[in-house]
Amino acid sequence: MGLRIGVYVCHCGVNIAATVDVEAVTRFALGLPSVAIARDYTYMCSDPGQALIKEDIKEFGLTKVVVASCSPMMHEPTFRGTIQEAGLNPYCLEMANIREQCSWVHEEEEEATRKAIQLVAAAVDKAFLLEPLEERRVAVTSAALVIGGGIAGMQAALDIANAGFQVYLVEKEPRLGGHLAQLDKTFPTLEPVAPLLAEEIREVEGHPNIDLLTSAEVIGLEGYIGNFKVNVTDQATIRELKVGTIVVATGYDLFDARLKPEYGYGIYEKVITGLEFERLVSLSGSRKFWVNGKEPQDVLFIQCVGSRDKSVGQEYCSRICCMYTAKQALLVKEMLPQARVTVLYMDVRAYGKGFEEFYDQVRGEGVLYRRGNPSEIYKNGKRLIVRVEDTLLGEPVQLEADLVVLATGITPRRDSPKIANLLKLPRSPDGFFMEAHPKLRPVDTVTEGIYLAGCCQGPKDIPDTVTQAKAAAASAMIPLCQGQVKVEVVTSIIDEELCSGCGICAEMCVYDALSLHERKGVMTINEVLCKGCGACAAACPSKAIKLSHFTPAQILAQVDALV
Amino acid sequence: MEGQNLAQAYRLFECIQCGRCTGGCPMSLKTRFNIRRLIYEALVDEDMDLQSKEVLWDCSTCATCTLRCPKGLDPTDMVIGMRSILVDGGRIPPTIRDALKSLAIRGNPLTMAREERADWAEGLGVKEISEGAEVLYFVGCSPSYDPRVQKVAKAMVQAFKKAEVEFGILGNEEVCCGSEARRMGETGLFEMLRELNLETLERYPVELVVTTSPHCYNAFQNEYQGLDLKVQHYTQFVAGLIDEENLPLSKEVRRIVTYQDPCFLGKQNKIFEEPRKILRSIPGLELRELDRSRERSLCCEGGGGRMWAEGTNPEERLAHTRVQEAMDLGAEVLATACPFCLLTLEDAAKTVAGEGGIQVMDIMELVVEAL
Numbered sequence: 001m002g003l004r005i006g007v008y009v010c011h012c013g014v015n016i017a018a019t020v021d022v023e024a025v026t027r028f029a030l031g032l033p034s035v036a037i038a039r040d041y042t043y044m045c046s047d048p049g050q051a052l053i054k055e056d057i058k059e060f061g062l063t064k065v066v067v068a069s070c071s072p073m074m075h076e077p078t079f080r081g082t083i084q085e086a087g088l089n090p091y092c093l094e095m096a097n098i099r100e101q102c103s104w105v106h107e108e109e110e111e112a113t114r115k116a117i118q119l120v121a122a123a124v125d126k127a128f129l130l131e132p133l134e135e136r137r138v139a140v141t142s143a144a145l146v147i148g149g150g151i152a153g154m155q156a157a158l159d160i161a162n163a164g165f166q167v168y169l170v171e172k173e174p175r176l177g178g179h180l181a182q183l184d185k186t187f188p189t190l191e192p193v194a195p196l197l198a199e200e201i202r203e204v205e206g207h208p209n210i211d212l213l214t215s216a217e218v219i220g221l222e223g224y225i226g227n228f229k230v231n232v233t234d235q236a237t238i239r240e241l242k243v244g245t246i247v248v249a250t251g252y253d254l255f256d257a258r259l260k261p262e263y264g265y266g267i268y269e270k271v272i273t274g275l276e277f278e279r280l281v282s283l284s285g286s287r288k289f290w291v292n293g294k295e296p297q298d299v300l301f302i303q304c305v306g307s308r309d310k311s312v313g314q315e316y317c318s319r320i321c322c323m324y325t326a327k328q329a330l331l332v333k334e335m336l337p338q339a340r341v342t343v344l345y346m347d348v349r350a351y352g353k354g355f356e357e358f359y360d361q362v363r364g365e366g367v368l369y370r371r372g373n374p375s376e377i378y379k380n381g382k383r384l385i386v387r388v389e390d391t392l393l394g395e396p397v398q399l400e401a402d403l404v405v406l407a408t409g410i411t412p413r414r415d416s417p418k419i420a421n422l423l424k425l426p427r428s429p430d431g432f433f434m435e436a437h438p439k440l441r442p443v444d445t446v447t448e449g450i451y452l453a454g455c456c457q458g459p460k461d462i463p464d465t466v467t468q469a470k471a472a473a474a475s476a477m478i479p480l481c482q483g484q485v486k487v488e489v490v491t492s493i494i495d496e497e498l499c500s501g502c503g504i505c506a507e508m509c510v511y512d513a514l515s516l517h518e519r520k521g522v523m524t525i526n527e528v529l530c531k532g533c534g535a536c537a538a539a540c541p542s543k544a545i546k547l548s549h550f551t552p553a554q555i556l557a558q559v560d561a562l563v
Numbered sequence: 564m565e566g567q568n569l570a571q572a573y574r575l576f577e578c579i580q581c582g583r584c585t586g587g588c589p590m591s592l593k594t595r596f597n598i599r600r601l602i603y604e605a606l607v608d609e610d611m612d613l614q615s616k617e618v619l620w621d622c623s624t625c626a627t628c629t630l631r632c633p634k635g636l637d638p639t640d641m642v643i644g645m646r647s648i649l650v651d652g653g654r655i656p657p658t659i660r661d662a663l664k665s666l667a668i669r670g671n672p673l674t675m676a677r678e679e680r681a682d683w684a685e686g687l688g689v690k691e692i693s694e695g696a697e698v699l700y701f702v703g704c705s706p707s708y709d710p711r712v713q714k715v716a717k718a719m720v721q722a723f724k725k726a727e728v729e730f731g732i733l734g735n736e737e738v739c740c741g742s743e744a745r746r747m748g749e750t751g752l753f754e755m756l757r758e759l760n761l762e763t764l765e766r767y768p769v770e771l772v773v774t775t776s777p778h779c780y781n782a783f784q785n786e787y788q789g790l791d792l793k794v795q796h797y798t799q800f801v802a803g804l805i806d807e808e809n810l811p812l813s814k815e816v817r818r819i820v821t822y823q824d825p826c827f828l829g830k831q832n833k834i835f836e837e838p839r840k841i842l843r844s845i846p847g848l849e850l851r852e853l854d855r856s857r858e859r860s861l862c863c864e865g866g867g868g869r870m871w872a873e874g875t876n877p878e879e880r881l882a883h884t885r886v887q888e889a890m891d892l893g894a895e896v897l898a899t900a901c902p903f904c905l906l907t908l909e910d911a912a913k914t915v916a917g918e919g920g921i922q923v924m925d926i927m928e929l930v931v932e933a934l
Contacts, residue, residue: 261858262587262631304581309633346581375587375631378855389582389591394600396591 004036005127006062007120008053010044010069012099017042019103021113025068028117032124036060045075050082057086064088064127068096068120089132091489091549096123122561129554137484138528140226140244142166144476147218147419150178151197151462152454152469153249154204159473160247161209165480168241169204170232171214176201178251182275184282186462187327188358213239221246221422222512224529225449226485245449245476248433249469250419252455255306255314255408263305263406264377270384270401271377273305273408274321277328281335289335296339296402299332300386301325302374303345307409316430318409319459322349325407326359329367341366342399344388346373352461377404410459423450424510432458443472448485451475490532490549496522498544505536505545565648566604566611573641577634578602584628584638589862593879596621598628598638601645614654619645621874624746624867625826630858642867646748655748662871663749666756670738671704672871681734683713687720692731692767698723698800699769700730701783703776704739705902711909712902715775718927719797725934726810730773736763740774742782747868757787764792773800777827777834777901778866784832796828798900798926802837805844812933815847820929821894822850823885823908824860825901838900841926845933851892853885861885865903882911890921900926 007029011017022040029038037060041049044067056062065088067079072095080090096119106112142165146157149171157169175181183193204210213234220231230241257265257273265271270291272280284290303325307318325343333341348369350359363369374388384401412431413419420427424447428434433456436444443451453472454465479485492505492513499522506514506523513529514536516522523544537545546552570576578599585591585599596618604611613619619642628638649655655663662672669677681689683706692699700723706716723730741756764772772794774780780796795803804810820842828834835857842850855861863882864874886908889897897912899905902925909923 264859304633308579310635311630311633346579372582372586373633375583375585375627376859378859387586389585389597389599391580391582391585391599394597396585396588396597 003034003064003128004060004062005032005034005064005066005124006053006056006060007032007035007038007066007124008044008049008068009038009040009098009120010049010067011040011042012069012103013042016069016099016103019106019109019112020098020116021109024113025098025116025120029066029120029124032121034128035124036062044069045078050078053079053082054086057083057088062088064092064094064130066094066096066120066123066127068098068116068123070099071097071101090135091133092127092130094123094127094130096120118562122558125557125561126554129551129557130549133489133548135489136487136527138226138487139484140479140482141228141242142480142483143168143241143243144245144247144480145170145218145228145230145241145243146247146249148178148249148251148454148456149173149176149204149212149214150249150251150454151180151200152251152456152465153178153247154200155466155469156247156249156453156473156476157210158200158203158207159470160477160480161207163477164209165477166209166211168211168213168230168232168243170216170218171212172217174215176204176212176214179275180462182278184278185327185331187323188352188354190327190330218419218422224487226479227528228449244480245451246423247451247453247469247472247476248419248423248425248445248456249453249472250413250416250456252410252459253413255312255318255411257305257406257408259312260305262376263302263374263404264384265406268377268379268384268404271404271406273406274324274328275408277405281328281331284335289332291403294402295336298340298399298401299329299342299403299405300399300401301329301341301343301405301407302386303343303407304373305406305408306411307407308346314409314411316459317349319349320461321407321409323352323355323358323461325405326350326362326367328405330362330365333362333365333367337366340368342368342370344370344372344374344386346371352463410455413456416456423447425450428458430458432456443468443475449479487528488530488532490547491527491530492525492532492534492536493546493548494523494525495544495546496520498542499523499540500542500544502541504539504541508535508539510535565613566606566608569605569611569641569644572644573638574636575602575606575641578606578636579634581633583631583633587627587631589625589627589864589881590621590623590874593881594618594621594874594876596875598622598642602638602641605641613645613648614652616645618875619649620656620659620868620872621876622867623826623862623864623869625862626831627826627862630830643746643748646746647750648748650748656872658871659747659868662868663744663747663752666739666741666744666749667752670756670759671708672739672743673704673708675708678735680707680737681732683707683716684720684732684734687717688724689720690731691734692769694731696729696731697770698728698730699764699767699772700732701740701772701774701779702732702737703774703779703902705906706775707737709902709906712775712905715902715905715925715927718925718931719775721931722801722804722810722927722934726804728804733763738763740779740782742778742786743866743868743870745782745786746866747871753786757782761787761789764790771795771800773797775902777825777832778903781827781831796832796834796837796900798828798834798837798841801927801930802840805841810930812845812930814933816845816929816932817847818895818929819849819851819893820896820898821853821889821892822856822926823853823863823889823897823899823904824857825899825904826860826862826866828900829857829860838926841930842898845929848929848933851894853888853892855888861888863904863907865901865907870903870906880907880911882907883915886911886915886921886923890916894921896922896924896929898924898926898929
C-alpha cells in the first residue's frame with residue numbers, strides 16, 4: 001500500500017480560527033501529493049474530533065497523520081493514542097503547531113494563514129519520511145530507597161514496606177527522627193511528640209522489610225527508573241544498593257537568626273529561636289518554666305524571622321511559625337499564668353484544620369497579639385528592649401522583655417545543592433527541590449522514578465509532611481507494582497562505521513547515556529538512559545549520531561518546505 | 564494625585580504595613596515622623612497634603628527603614644521624593660533654603676567662599692592633584708571649612724605623609740559631592756554637582772579616590788553612575804596601610820575608646836570592620852563596644868540635611884543618648900569616622916558631660932596620636 005496522509009486542521013474554538021483561515025489551510029493541504037484527505041474541525045482533540053481521524057484511517061487506509069493544532073507538548077500524546085487505537089504506529093503522527101507558533105503570536109490574518117500553510121506543508125513533508133518506532137519496556141528492581149529519616153522519610157519507608165516491598169532507609173545522623181525529635185508538643189492538639197515519635201521509630205526499626213542505614217550518606221547515583229544503583233556510605237564501607245525508585249525526604253534547615261543582626265541573636269542569651277524554646281520547655285517539665293533560674297514576667301514572641309523577607313533572600317512564608325508560636329505562647333501562659341505573653345505579628349495565617357480555632361483558644365487564654373513586626377532589640381541595663389511600631393495604634397513602642405523567642409523559619413538545607421547535583425533534581429527559585437508540576441505532579445520530579453516528600457520540597461507542618469510522604473510512597477510504588485517501565489522510544493542511534501570514539505557526545509549528555517565501548521573503540525548508547533534530547537547528535541563532529549524521529553533527512557525535508 | 568504618583572514611583576503597593584520601618588526609625592523615638600504611616604497615606608489618600616508635613620524634614624536619611632524592609636522597598640528614597648515635591652513648591656525651612664543656595668552658588672552648603680576651600684591645607688605641603696599623584700584625597704565640605712573638622716583633614720595629611728602616600732587634593736576645584744543636596748530634595752542640584760565632579764575627576768589620571776566623609780564615599784560609590792574609579796572611605800584606606808605595615812603606630816594611646824558607627828559607613832555600606840581594625844591597631848588603646856553597634860547603631864541625626872534643619876523636636880537629641888551610653892560604658896573617648904557624627908556628638912558631649920568630660924574624636928585624630 002502506498003503512502004496515504006491525512007491532514008487535520010483544528011480551529012481550537014476561536015484560538016486558531018479567529019486569526020488563521022483554517023478552510024484555506026485545509027484546501028491547500030488537500031492539494032499536496034499523497035494527501036488522501038484533509039479536514040478542519042472545531043476541536044480536533046475532542047472525542048468527535050478524534051473519532052473523525054480514526055474513521056478516516058480505516059476508510060482511506062491512511063498510513064501517516066498530520067494534525068495542525070496546538071503545541072505537541074499539549075496533545076501529541078493524545079493524538080498518538082488516537083492513531084494507535086485505529087491501528088497505526090503512534091510515531092506515524094506529525095504535528096504542526098499553528099496555535100502557539102502562529103495564531104497566538106500574529107494578528108494579520110493573511111500572513112498568519114500563509115505561515116500556517118507553510119507549517120502544514122513542512123509537517124506533511126516530514127510525515128513522508130516518518131518511520132514506525134517500537135515501544136520498549138524494562139524490568140524494575142523491586143525495592144525502594146528513602147533518603148532521610150525524619151517524619152517524612154520514616155512514613156514513606158513504612159508505607160512502601162507495609163505494601164510488601166524492600167526499603168532501604170538512609171539517614172545521615174546516628175538517630176531517626178529529624179527535626180521532629182527536637183519538638184516538645186504538636187499544634188494545634190498539644191500532643192506530646194516523644195511517644196508519637198517513639199512509636200514511629202519502633203515500627204521502622206522493627207520492620208522486616210526495612211533495611212535501616214543510620215550515619216549513612218548517599219554519595220553516588222547511577223541508572224534510571226526501575227534500575228537505580230546507589231552508593232551509600234555505611235560505617236567505613238561503601239554499599240551499593242539496587243532499587244527501582246527513590247523517595248527524597250532530606251528535610252530542611254532552620255533559618256539562621258544571626259542573618260538578622262538587628263535582633264541580637266547570638267549576642268543576647270535571652271533571645272532564642274523557636275526550636276531552642278522547644279528544648280527549654282521540654283527541660284522545664286510541666287510545672288517550672290525558668291529562664292536563668294527565674295520565672296520570666298514578660299515573654300515576647302516575634303513572628304516572621306527569616307520568612308516573607310526579601311532582605312535576607314527568604315521571600316516565602318514558612319507556614320509553620322504562626323501556629324508553633326501560638327502553641328509556644330500558650331505553653332508559657334499555662335505554666336506562668338501571671339506572665340505577660342505577647343506575640344508581635346504582621347499577619348496571622350491560621351489556614352489548617354483546627355488552626356483558627358486554636359488561635360482563638362490561645363488568645364482566649366490571655367496571650368496578647370500586637371500587630372507590628374519588631375525592627376530592633378537592644379539592652380537597657382539587664383533587660384531586653386524590643387523596638388516595634390504597634391501599627392494599629394500607629395505608635396512606636398519599646399517593650400521590655402525577659403525572654404524573646406524568634407519564630408525562625410524554614411530554609412532549604414545547606415547541602416541541598418549537593419543533593420540536587422547528585423540526584424539531578426532542579427530547584428525552584430526559593431532553593432527547595434522542584435516538583436514536576438505544581439498542581440498535577442506535586443510529588444514527582446523531572447527525573448523519572450525519583451519522588452519528593454516533606455520539607456525538602458517546601459515548608460510544611462507535620463500533617464502536610466505525612467500526607468506528602470504517603471503520596472510519594474504511593475507514587476514510588478507504582479513502578480514497583482507494575483514490575484516493568486516504559487522507556488523513551490525517541491533515542492539517539494550511533495553509526496559505528498562513522499564513530500571515532502572521541503567522546504565529545506558523552507561530555508554533552510546530561511543523562512550519562514553514552515560511553516565508550518572498550519573493545520570496539522566506538523561510543524555506545526544506553527537507550528534506557530537516553531531521553532532523546534539530541535544534544536549528542538548536534539555535537540558529533542563525525543555526524544555519526546542520528547536521533548530517531550528527528551533524523552537529518554526528516555528535518556531537512558521540513559526546512560525545505562519552509563524556505 | 565500626589566499620593567498615587569508616589570505610590571507608583573516608589574512601589575508602595577508592595578508594602579505590607581509590617582511596621583519594621585517605623586519600628587527601627589531613630590526619629591520615631593522622638594518625633595511624630597512615622598514612615599509606615601506616610602506610605603499608607605500615600606496609598607489611600609489621593610489628595611495627600613505634603614505641604615503640612617513638617618515632619619518630613621525630621622528624617623536623617625540613615626536608611627534603617629530601607630535596610631529593615633522585608634519587601635525590598637526604599638522608604639528613604641520616598642522621603643527624598645516627598646521633599647523634592649516640597650522643594651519644587653518652595654515650601655522648605657529657611658535654613659535648608661540657605662544651604663541649598665550656598666551649594667548652588669559656592670559649591671558648599673556652609674556659605675563659605677569657593678576660593679577659600681583649600682585654605683586649611685596652607686603650609687602643610689599638600690600637592691594639588693594637577694601636579695600628578697596616584698591617590699586623590701577628596702576632602703569634602705565640612706573638613707575643608709569647619710574649624711573642628713579641619714583638624715581631621717590635617718590629621719589625614721599627617722598620616723598620609725608618614726605612610727609616604729603619593730596623594731594630592733583638588734584644592735579650590737573641589738565642589739560638594741551633592742549627597743546632602745539630593746537628600747534635601749534638590750535632585751537637580753545634585754545632578755549638577757555630580758556633573759561638575761565627574762568632569763573634574765575625568766581630567767586627572769588617579770587610581771584611587773579617598774574621602775573623609777562616609778557621605779561623599781556613599782555618593783561616589785552608589786550614586787555616581789559613570790564614575791569609573793576606585794573609591795574608598797579613609798578607614799578602608801588607612802586599615803590597608805596598617806595591614807601592609809606602611810603606617811607604623813608606635814606610640815601608646817592609653818585611652819578607653821568606644822566607636823559610633825556612622826550610618827552612611829556602617830548600615831549603608833557595611834563597613835564595620837575597618838574602623839575597628841584601626842582602633843585595635845593603636846597600642847595601649849582599649850576598645851569597648853556600645854550595646855547598639857554595627858547594624859543596630861543609633862543615628863546621630865546629622866545626615867539628610869539635618870545639619871541645617873533642627874527637626875520638630877530639637878529638645879531631645881539622639882546624640883545626647885549616644886554620649887550618655889558611651890559614658891555609661893566608661894569610655895574616655897567616643898570615636899567616630901564621619902564629620903557630621905563628629906560635630907553632633909561633640910555638641911552633645913559639651914552639654915551632657917561638660918568641658919573635661921568625655922571627648923569626641925575622629926579615628927584619624929587617634930591615629931596621629933599614635934604616630
